[in-house]
Amino acid sequence: MSEIAREAGLATGTLYIYFKNKEELINVLFARCRQSSIENYFQNYDPALPFKSGFTTVWMNILQYRVQHFDKAVFMDQCYHSPFLNECTMKLTKQMIKPLFKLMERGKEENVFKEIDTFSLMVFVIGSIHEGVKNAHYSRKPLTKTAVNNMFTMCWDGMKR
Amino acid sequence: MSEIAREAGLATGTLYIYFKNKEELINVLFARCRQSSIENYFQNYDPALPFKSGFTTVWMNILQYRVQHFDKAVFMDQCYHSPFLNECTMKLTKQMIKPLFKLMERGKEENVFKEIDTFSLMVFVIGSIHEGVKNAHYSRKPLTKTAVNNMFTMCWDGMKR
Amino acid sequence: MSEIAREAGLATGTLYIYFKNKEELINVLFARCRQSSIENYFQNYDPALPFKSGFTTVWMNILQYRVQHFDKAVFMDQCYHSPFLNECTMKLTKQMIKPLFKLMERGKEENVFKEIDTFSLMVFVIGSIHEGVKNAHYSRKPLTKTAVNNMFTMCWDGMKR
Amino acid sequence: MSEIAREAGLATGTLYIYFKNKEELINVLFARCRQSSIENYFQNYDPALPFKSGFTTVWMNILQYRVQHFDKAVFMDQCYHSPFLNECTMKLTKQMIKPLFKLMERGKEENVFKEIDTFSLMVFVIGSIHEGVKNAHYSRKPLTKTAVNNMFTMCWDGMKR
DNA sequence: GATGAATGAGTTTTCATTCAT
DNA sequence: AATGAATGAAAACTCATTCAT
Numbered sequence: 001m002s003e004i005a006r007e008a009g010l011a012t013g014t015l016y017i018y019f020k021n022k023e024e025l026i027n028v029l030f031a032r033c034r035q036s037s038i039e040n041y042f043q044n045y046d047p048a049l050p051f052k053s054g055f056t057t058v059w060m061n062i063l064q065y066r067v068q069h070f071d072k073a074v075f076m077d078q079c080y081h082s083p084f085l086n087e088c089t090m091k092l093t094k095q096m097i098k099p100l101f102k103l104m105e106r107g108k109e110e111n112v113f114k115e116i117d118t119f120s121l122m123v124f125v126i127g128s129i130h131e132g133v134k135n136a137h138y139s140r141k142p143l144t145k146t147a148v149n150n151m152f153t154m155c156w157d158g159m160k161r
Numbered sequence: 162m163s164e165i166a167r168e169a170g171l172a173t174g175t176l177y178i179y180f181k182n183k184e185e186l187i188n189v190l191f192a193r194c195r196q197s198s199i200e201n202y203f204q205n206y207d208p209a210l211p212f213k214s215g216f217t218t219v220w221m222n223i224l225q226y227r228v229q230h231f232d233k234a235v236f237m238d239q240c241y242h243s244p245f246l247n248e249c250t251m252k253l254t255k256q257m258i259k260p261l262f263k264l265m266e267r268g269k270e271e272n273v274f275k276e277i278d279t280f281s282l283m284v285f286v287i288g289s290i291h292e293g294v295k296n297a298h299y300s301r302k303p304l305t306k307t308a309v310n311n312m313f314t315m316c317w318d319g320m321k322r
Numbered sequence: 323m324s325e326i327a328r329e330a331g332l333a334t335g336t337l338y339i340y341f342k343n344k345e346e347l348i349n350v351l352f353a354r355c356r357q358s359s360i361e362n363y364f365q366n367y368d369p370a371l372p373f374k375s376g377f378t379t380v381w382m383n384i385l386q387y388r389v390q391h392f393d394k395a396v397f398m399d400q401c402y403h404s405p406f407l408n409e410c411t412m413k414l415t416k417q418m419i420k421p422l423f424k425l426m427e428r429g430k431e432e433n434v435f436k437e438i439d440t441f442s443l444m445v446f447v448i449g450s451i452h453e454g455v456k457n458a459h460y461s462r463k464p465l466t467k468t469a470v471n472n473m474f475t476m477c478w479d480g481m482k483r
Numbered sequence: 484m485s486e487i488a489r490e491a492g493l494a495t496g497t498l499y500i501y502f503k504n505k506e507e508l509i510n511v512l513f514a515r516c517r518q519s520s521i522e523n524y525f526q527n528y529d530p531a532l533p534f535k536s537g538f539t540t541v542w543m544n545i546l547q548y549r550v551q552h553f554d555k556a557v558f559m560d561q562c563y564h565s566p567f568l569n570e571c572t573m574k575l576t577k578q579m580i581k582p583l584f585k586l587m588e589r590g591k592e593e594n595v596f597k598e599i600d601t602f603s604l605m606v607f608v609i610g611s612i613h614e615g616v617k618n619a620h621y622s623r624k625p626l627t628k629t630a631v632n633n634m635f636t637m638c639w640d641g642m643k644r
Numbered sequence: 645g646a647t648g649a650a651t652g653a654g655t656t657t658t659c660a661t662t663c664a665t
Numbered sequence: 666a667a668t669g670a671a672t673g674a675a676a677a678c679t680c681a682t683t684c685a686t
Contacts, residue, residue, distance in 0.1 A: 001656060011672045016657065074242045080299065081235045116311045119300075120293070124315050127292025128285055135284045138241065150277045154285050158319030162681055163648095172647040174683075183681060323660055324669095333668040335662075344660060396564045402621065403557045438633045441622075442615070446637050449614025450607055457606045460563065472599045476607050480641030484677060494651045499678065 001025070027089040030079045031096075033072045038096050040065045051110050052156075058103060059125065059152055066133040067143065073133070097122075113159045121159055128155045162186075188250040191240045192257075194233045199257050201226045212271050213317075219264060220286065220313055227294040228304065234294070258283075274320045282320055289316045323347075349411040352401045353418075355394045360418050362387045373432050374478075380425060381447065381474055388455040389465065395455070419444075435481045443481055450477045484508070510572040513562045514579075516555045521579050523548045534593050535639075541586060542608065542635055549616040550626065556616070580605075596642045604642055611638045 001022055005012045019025035041061045045054055066073045079085050104121045107113035113121060132151050136143045143151075162183055166173045180186035202222045206215055227234045240246050265282045268274035274282060293312050297304045304312075323344055327334045341347035363383045367376055388395045401407050426443045429435035435443060454473050458465045465473075484505055488495045502508035524544045528537055549556045562568050587604045590596035596604060615634050619626045626634075 002654095012656085013658075013673065014671050017670065022656065078239065078242060080295070081239060114311075114314070116315070117308065119296070120308055120311055121315075123292050123296045124289055124312065127288040127290075128319075129288075131284050131288025131291060132281070134241070135280070139280075147278065147281055150275070150281055151285065154275070154277070154282075154319035156319075157321075158289075158315035158317075160318075166648095173681090174648060175646050177682070178645065327669095334660090335669060336667050338661070339666065400561065400564060402617070403561060436633070436637070438637070439630065441618070442630055442633055443637075445614050445618045446611055446634065449610040449612075450641075451610075452614060453606050453610025454603070456563070457602070461602075469600065469603055472597075472603055473607065475597070476599070476604075476641035478641075479643075480611075480637035480639075482640075485675090495677085496652065496679075497650050500649065505677065 023084050026079060026084040027086055030076060030085060031089055031092050033076050034093050034096050037065055037072070038099060042099055051107060051112055055103065055107060056152065059155065063129050063133065063148060066129060070137055107159070111161065114161055124158060125155055184245050187240065187245045188247055191237060191246060192250055192253050194237050195254050195257050198226055199260060203260055212268060212273055216264065216268060217313065220316065224290050224294065224309060227290060231298055268320070272322065275322055285319060286316055345406050348401065348406040349408055352398060352407060353411055353414050355398050356415050356418050359387055360421060364421055373429060373434055377425065377429060378474065381477065385451050385455065385470060388451060392459055429481070433483065436483055446480060447477055506567050509562060509567040510569055513559060513568060514572055514575050516559050517576050517579050520548055520555070521582060525582055534590060534595055538586065538590060539635070542638065546612050546616065546631060549612060553620055590642070594644065597644055607641060608638055
């Protein structure tokens with residue numbers, strides 16, 4: 001808490017005006033990170049374009065977000081396993097993720113993706129990106145264009161009929 | 162530390178006979194988890210069998226391990242983002258992961274997998290499993306046989322030529 | 323302080339316009355409570371009536387005040403043991419208590435009460451009421467008419483010649 | 484807490500080995516004070532002696548305890564109005580007070596005391612002593628032998644038939 | 645080797661007080 | 666006069682580590 005306050009240019013006590021305790025702060029922070037991440041994911045996404053174009057845009061956005069905001073990504077991952085996140089935040093999060101869910105549905109509707117439970121498809125997309133970015137970061141080998149393209153191809157081929 | 166000691170049926174102080182401090186304990190614990198996980202991964206793996214059979218066995222083992230030892234999986238994930246793991250453990254880990262690395266190479270050598278950097282292939286496999294298990298756990302929807310098969314198919318199709 | 327301000331419908335800072343600090347606020351508050359309590363004690367007291375009538379009125383008033391303003395009574399009791407009350411307030415309090423003191427003196431002058439130090443008589447009266455009300459409150463057994471009459475009888479018999 | 488630790492010659496953290504938090508510490512402390520006070524009250528009490536002798540002994544013990552352990556008395560009074568004491572401690576306290584209760588009953592059985600609810604009698608005794616000691620303390624006028632005798636007489640006369 | 649009470653530095657939380665508006 | 670966000674010192678509480686037995 002004191003570190004967060006310092007970073008924010010506040011006294012520790014001031015934090016407690018805005019958040020009643022550490023738990024609340026983490027929940028709010030998590031929700032905001034989630035929100036901003038999802039918003040980022042759909043930047044430049046044009047539903048009018050063919051599906052693969054749109055999906056590629058979103059996929060690249062997700063990857064880029066995880067790379068550029070690695071700290072936020074780590075924070076969110078840690079929250080997941082922490083005792084801090086409460087039911088309320090969990091529900092909010094599920095709500096926020098809906099656009100991504102819709103996108104995957106479209107892929108199935110247009111007969112591009114396999115007939116697999118939408119949630120599983122989504123998790124597959126996320127998983128392949130998250131682990132890829134994490135490993136790139138910790139092995140200190142920045143993702144080359146080729147690497148990214150390979151990741152995308154594997155993801156796409158995995159889901160396509 | 163005291164909680165770990167209690168769980169181990171030891172006094173707090175006794176822990177410090179076996180481990181110099183918390184950092185060392187976590188590093189050793191992490192290495193052991195890593196070791197035991199890898200060993201589990203290759204249970205019943207018969208290199209004599211055709212590649213897809215062998216790969217399927219390993220893939221299923223990884224998934225099963227993550228499900229059955231979810232707590233260890235979480236611990237290892239947390240370690241990754243923690244300031245505890247030292248260079249030495251990181252290197253050991255890389256060493257341990259070699260059998261998996263070899264397996265992926267074989268997939269490429271036998272022209273089953275795409276011509277993609279072996280590490281990327283491995284990370285892709287791991288990622289799709291990890292995220293899948295994590296989501297199943299936290300959404301409290303146990304993985305059905307169908308779900309597992311779908312996950313495998315996506316993973317395989319993603320990598321195959 | 324902030325809680326008091328909120329209860330008063332003020333901003334925290336506004337409190338500090340009227341009271342230099344917490345100590346002053348408590349002293350003023352204590353003095354006012356004391357004042358209002360004493361005033362209450364002598365409601366309907368008619369010095370023209372025989373002593374016992376007058377005394378009974380006052381005694382009943384004290385009891386009623388402690389019951390109806392239990393929170394104020396508690397506040398005053400707590401102040402007594404706190405490091406907040408200053409000499410000045412103590413003196414003021416002693417001044418305020420004089421009417422009660424006079425009443426007890428009258429009891430002695432009229433040869434109704436024992437020849438005991440007036441202060442001791444007064445404290446005896448107060449003590450028997452305070453403890454009685456406190457116990458009734460915390461044991462959640464409201465004082466019945468009989469209980470009150472018994473309390474009065476004990477108090478009276480204790481002091482009468 | 485730190486002050487208590489210092490007084491006890493311990494580090495603050497050590498306190499938390501013996502008491503899980505401030506609330507528990509206060510409850511335990513209160514119960515012990517209560518216990519030790521009651522024990523003190525019945526020092527030298529000989530049930531074989533005539534009632535008035537026994538009662539006088541106990542009465543004087545109570546007074547002496549409150550005088551000699553004024554700090555404990557204050558602590559107990561403050562606890563009463565604090566949000567700290569829990570139901571459990573309250574019940575324990577009621578249990579402990581039983582010997583005093585019994586003593587008052589004896590007074591009624593032997594037709595010495597008025598036919599008044601035992602609890603009320605007890606509260607009357609306690610109240611007259613507590614307030615007396617408190618006032619003596621804060622007005623810095625130590626109780627003289629005469630004052631004590633007067634207090635006793637008032638208390639006794641109040642209750643006797 | 646084993647113990648577990650004790651430590652104290654660090655963290656979270658509270659709250660009286662201030663001050664720019 | 667009034668506000669209420671900001672402060673920071675102090676309180677409550679935690680936890681890795683030590684050490685006498």
